[in-house]
Amino acid sequence: MPPHPETETVGNGNRSQWRYMYASSFLQVLDSSIFIPVCFTLFVALRAALIFFLPVEMSSDASWYLNRAINIARxxxxxxxxxxxxYWPVxxxxxxxxLFYLFGQDQLVAQLANLFMAVGSFFLQLELTRRIFRSEATTRLSLLLLTIYPNHIAYTSLLLTEVYFTFLLLLGIYLYIVQRGWIWILLSGLVFGLATLTKPQVLFLPGLLVLFRILSQEEKDRLREDLVKGIAIYLVMTVILVPWAVRNSQVFGEIVLISTNGGATLLSGNNPSADGGHVENDELVAQRNFSVQDQVESDRRARELAIQWIRDNPKRFIALLPLKAWHLWAKDGEAEWAYQAGYPQYEQYWYVFRTVRWVNxxxxxxxxxxSLLAAVLLINNRHRVIWPWVLIGYCLMIYLTMISIVFSGQSRFHFPAMPWAIMYAAWAFIMFSSGRLQHDNERQKIAKATPER
Structure with a gap:
């Protein structure tokens, strides 16, 4: 028996009313004057708790970075x-x-530096979201999402490049977008130079920012100024990069711009055992015959082996492209591996770590x-955001994907793009919630204005 029309109308009205109340209450929480201070306190507390109450011994790449830093300090x-x-960028x-030279050779010094840089990323994300998305609700929600993001929390204790590199990227972009004076342009060049010494692929990012600046300018007479400032950024980056290239050339007897692992990285993703991820236990990979004293020649051998394998197996190389993208984007929470290897009580509490991993x-x-929903919403809502700066995160995601499908896909490589994914997701949620609120509010007004029969 079908429901009575009046009962159905009342039921729908109640559902709309409850939906309106819940969404409205959540937006009111975001609007609270204490929301950002509370978020910041929780942000710091979660990350500091891991550093001080979950001691982890560095392993793999983190151990390598730690030992090289100690050598430098000594x-x-x-x-x-x-x-x-x-071998790895310096x-x-x-x-x-x-830091070790100034404050002592203790990994706690580096972990606290990670905490400070994570805090810096917190405020940089606040400013970038607020300026690009022009929505205080989006800004506050993005801070909440960053605060409780488990993988971001876990990386704070690990001596890996991710926290440092992400902070530099956000800082360089912020300095270029927000500040227009020459001193800020030169500082952004310095920051991008340091970022390039960490991950060479960032070399092209300032050029993208200059292009966005040109596209966003309505006054054509500023084109020359924007181009000159772009050149200035690259000149400062050159000043940062050239001394390291000179050092490498003197040490190795030939030109090495930044690092000696490009060939090895290419070979690890393109070999007979390749599955889209980073593969080292393959006979072809072993033929590079790596040694520290012969690392330049080893890198050359690895590059030649990889290129030859690609030439001999073009179909397999093409088939690996989507697999590499899958390994890059499908999974997250890889920080658990570091705790599995370096936390003494991991086996006792493995179920807790695994539960957090699934939640993450x-x-x-x-x-x-x-993020995908935000991309769809942007089609009809360009006027609500700052264009084309809103596309920076998507360009970064695409760029990281392009690099990974050539070399290899690893989940930690998408870490620098996650602040932008959070911004997009927060904006999409606010847009969707605001739209539903407006729709439900209009329905309620119509219902109240309709006379009873």
Whole structure:
């Protein structure tokens, strides 16, 4: 028997009313004067708690960075086993080396530096979201999402490049977008130079920002000024990068711009055992015959082996492209591996770590879904955001994907794009919620204005 029309109308009205109340209450919470201070306090507390109450011994890449930084602090230079090295870019271990020289050779010094840089990212995300999306609700929600993002929290204790590099990216973009004076332009060049010493692929990002600046300018007479400032940024970056290239050339006897692992990275993703991720246990990979004292020649061998394999297996190389993208974007929460390897009581509490990992994965998928929804909403809502700056995050995601499908896909490589994914997801949620609120509010007004029969 179908429901009575009046009963159905009342039911729908109640559902709309409850939906309106819940959404309205949530937006009121976001609008609270204490929301940002509370978020900031929770942000710091969660990350500091891991540092002080969940001690983890560095392993794998983190251990390598730690030991190289200690060598630098001791005056032994960027070296491994007594030999000069440039295997990984010097940016992060060099930064740690300076900290260790000034404050002592303790990993806690580096972990606290990570905490301070994470805090810096918190405020940079606040300013960038507020200026680009022009929505205080979006800004506040993005801070909440960043605050409780488990993988971001977990990385604070680990001596890996992700927190440092992400902070530099956000800072460089902020300085270029928000500040227009020459001193800020030069500072952004300095920041991008340090970021390039950490991950060379950032080299092209300032050029993208200059292009966006040109596209956003209505006054054509500022074109020349924008181009000159772009050139200035790259000149400052050159001043940062050239001394390191000179050092490498003197040490290795040939030109090495930043690092000696490009060939090895290419080979690890393009070999007979390749599955889209980082593969080292393959006979072809072993043929690079790596040694620290012979790292330049080893890198050359690796590059030649990888290129030859791609030439001999073009169909397999093409088939690996989507698999590499999958390994880059499908999973999150890889910080758990570091705790599995370095936290003494991991086996006792493995179920807690694994539960957090699953919660993080759900959270991450929702963020990506929100980013995709935001891309759709932007089609008809360009006037609500600052164009084309809102596209920076999407360009970064695409750029990271392009690099990964050539080399290899690893989930930690998408870490620098996550602040932008959070911004997009927050904006999409606010847009959707505001639209439903407006729709429900209009329905309620219509219902109240309709006379009873």
């Amino acid at each position: 005056g032994e230079g960027y070296s491994e086993a007594g030999y000069p090295t440039a 940016g992060y271990p060099g930064f740690l080396g300076v 994965q759900i959270f991450y998928v929702l963020l990506l879904a929100g």
